[in-house]
Amino acid sequence: xxxxxxxxxxxxxxxxxxxxxxxxxxxxxxxxxxxxxxxxxxxxxxxxxxxxxxxxxxxxxxxxxxxxxxxxxxxxxxxxxxxxxxxxxxxxxxxxxxxxxxxxxxxxxxxxxxxxxxxxxxxxxxxxxxxxxxxxxxxxxxxxxxxxxxxxxxxx
Amino acid sequence: xxxxxxxxxxxxxxxxxxxxxxxxxxxxxxxxxxxxxxxxxxxxxxxxxxxxxxxxxxxxxxxxxxxxxxxxxxxxxxxxxxxxxxxxxxxxxxxxxxxxxxxxxxxxxxxxxxxxxxxxxxxxxxxxxxxxxxxxxxxxxxxxxxxxxxxxxxxx
DNA sequence: CTCTGAATGAGACTCATTATCAAAACTGAG
DNA sequence: CTCAGTTTTGATAATGAGTCTCATTCAGAG
Numbered sequence: 377x378x379x380x381x382x383x384x385x386x387x388x389x390x391x392x393x394x395x396x397x398x399x400x401x402x403x404x405x406x407x408x409x410x411x412x413x414x415x416x417x418x419x420x421x422x423x424x425x426x427x428x429x430x431x432x433x434x435x436x437x438x439x440x441x442x443x444x445x446x447x448x449x450x451x452x453x454x455x456x457x458x459x460x461x462x463x464x465x466x467x468x469x470x471x472x473x474x475x476x477x478x479x480x481x482x483x484x485x486x487x488x489x490x491x492x493x494x495x496x497x498x499x500x501x502x503x504x505x506x507x508x509x510x511x512x513x514x515x516x517x518x519x520x521x522x523x524x525x526x527x528x529x530x531x532x
Numbered sequence: 533x534x535x536x537x538x539x540x541x542x543x544x545x546x547x548x549x550x551x552x553x554x555x556x557x558x559x560x561x562x563x564x565x566x567x568x569x570x571x572x573x574x575x576x577x578x579x580x581x582x583x584x585x586x587x588x589x590x591x592x593x594x595x596x597x598x599x600x601x602x603x604x605x606x607x608x609x610x611x612x613x614x615x616x617x618x619x620x621x622x623x624x625x626x627x628x629x630x631x632x633x634x635x636x637x638x639x640x641x642x643x644x645x646x647x648x649x650x651x652x653x654x655x656x657x658x659x660x661x662x663x664x665x666x667x668x669x670x671x672x673x674x675x676x677x678x679x680x681x682x683x684x685x686x687x688x
Numbered sequence: 689c690t691c692t693g694a695a696t697g698a699g700a701c702t703c704a705t706t707a708t709c710a711a712a713a714c715t716g717a718g
Numbered sequence: 719c720t721c722a723g724t725t726t727t728g729a730t731a732a733t734g735a736g737t738c739t740c741a742t743t744c745a746g747a748g
Contacts, residue, residue, distance in 0.1 A: 404745065406695065425735080436697045441736060443695090457615040460705095462735070478668045489662045495654065503677050506645045511682035512634045519675045521659050526667035560714075562726065581704080592728045597705065599726095616736095618704070 390417060390471055397450040408435055409443050416453065416467050422477070422486045424462035456486060458520065469516070476518070480525035487525070546573060546627055553606040564591055565599050572609065572623050578633070578642045580618035612642060614676065625672070632674070636681035643681070 394413055395405045415431045416423060425444075429437055444465055447453040452471065456464040458479045464486050466472060474496065478487040491499075500517070507514045550569055551561045571587045572579060581600075585593055600621055603609040608627065612620040614635045620642050622628060630652065634643040647655075656673070663670045 402694085404694065406745080408696075438698070438737085439696055442697095442738095445737090455615060457613050459611060459613040459619075463615075478663065478666060480668075481671065487666060487668075489666065491662070492658060495658055498651065499655065502648060502651055506647070507634065507677055507679065510634060510643060510645065511685070512636075512643070512677070512679055513685050514677050514679035515637065516679075517675065517677045519673065521663055521668070521670050521673045523663065523668055523670035523672075529667070529669050558725090560725065562714085564727075594706085594729070595727055598707095598728095601706085 390467075393470060394447075394450075394452050397452055398446075401450055403446055403450070408439055409447070411435060412440060412443050412447070413452070413467070416465060417471070419466075421488065422454075422456050422464035422466035424464055426462065428465070456518075458484070458486065458522075460484075477520045478525065479520050479522045480528055481522050482524055482528040485525060485527075489521075491519070546623075549626060550603075550606075550608050553608055554602075557606055559602055559606070564595055565603070567591060568596060568599050568603070569608070569623070572621060573627070575622075577644065578610075578612050578620035578622035580620055582618065584621070612674075614640070614642065614678075616640075633676045634681065635676050635678045636684055637678050638680055638684040641681060641683075645677075647675070 391405070391410065391413070394409075398405050398409070411432050412428065412435065415428050419427075419431070423431070425437060425440060428440055429435060444453055444455070448455055448465075448468075451468050454466050454468045456466065456477065458464065458477075461484055466488075472488075473490065475488045475490045478489055480486075499519075503517055504514060506512075547561075547566065547569070550565075554561050554565070567588050568584065568591065571584050575583075575587070579587070581593060581596060584596055585591060600609055600611070604611055604621075604624075607624050610622050610624045612622065612633065614620065614633075617640055622644075628644075629646065631644045631646045634645055636642070655675075659673055660670060662668075
């Protein structure tokens with residue numbers, strides 16, 4: 377009897393989670409949406425629309441856009457708008473652990489990085505203080521480091 | 533004999549700085565650009581293009597866009613793209629001290645907030661460490677708190 | 689199986705931003 | 719001051735990421 381979670385378990389948990397989130401808003405977890413979530417889950421980095429369509433060429437661009445919108449509203453997907461060009465999309469917090477981004481200003485790719493838990497807690501505490509002072513009701517924070525990725529800096 | 537800087541001094545210092553930045557790239561500090569910088573300097577918050585044009589109606593939208601681009605390349609202006617709708621623009625770091633943003637997800641306004649120096653230093657240190665580990669050459673970081681502003685949360 | 693509302697996909701459309709280009713303004717040399 | 723060579727301007731056209739439309743298809747309840 378297993379009491380550790382295998383990758384397969386995780387896979388089904390993810391989809392169960394998405395299914396629940398969608399159905400509570402009267403949305404269906406269709407094949408297309410399933411494929412979209414798979415594409416995002418299998419990628420190491422946040423993806424743009426063209427990248428998603430390249431990975432899953434059977435998905436129609438207009439449907440992908442619509443479904444990203446639906447999934448975003450349901451808290452399954454995060455949209456990252458780091459300026460010029462396409463937005464990037466990734467799975468949201470419960471599916472992907474809290475993290476931040478290294479944004480390459482020259483090629484536009486985005487890499488995930490995780491901050492020390494202690495620092496993250498300290499940061500959250502201070503941000504909540506600031507927000508409170510401004511009567512601002514915080515939902516989430518985003519911390520991006522902009523610069524040049526290894527590839528662009530030193531094209532081997 | 534004064535040895536403290538007055539608001540007027542600051543005003544001229546700002547413009548001297550912009551002038552220098554522009555001229556090192558063979559650009560002129562024209563009246564239109566001067567007005568644009570004034571509009572940004574006089575505002576408490578980062579502005580969108582329609583807001584800039586409303587403040588300074590004699591500026592042509594196409595010129596403002598072009599000049600924001602020029603000023604951005606010269607490191608005088610920062611562009612903030614927080615998703616849907618217009619981008620926001622503010623003066624860059626040497627003219628405005630380092631700060632972060634409270635982004636209202638419902639009305640889109642952006643407010644500036646400053647973090648404790650100590651925390652900021654700690655954050656920078658950790659980010660540099662992460663960047664180094666990924667062979668990423670950092671330029672600057674951005675930390676935005678997304679949520680609902682006082683006005684949207686509680687429309688008096 | 690049937691029925692109903694949700695989802696799909698191709699294409700039209702929006703609209704923030706960028707590019708174009710002729711006219712105007714500025715700069716430095718003579 | 720004037721001329722030549724730039725840069726800037728501003729109205730307008732073009733771009734393009736993202737959204738909307740709508741007829742068709744599909745999923746799930748009964």
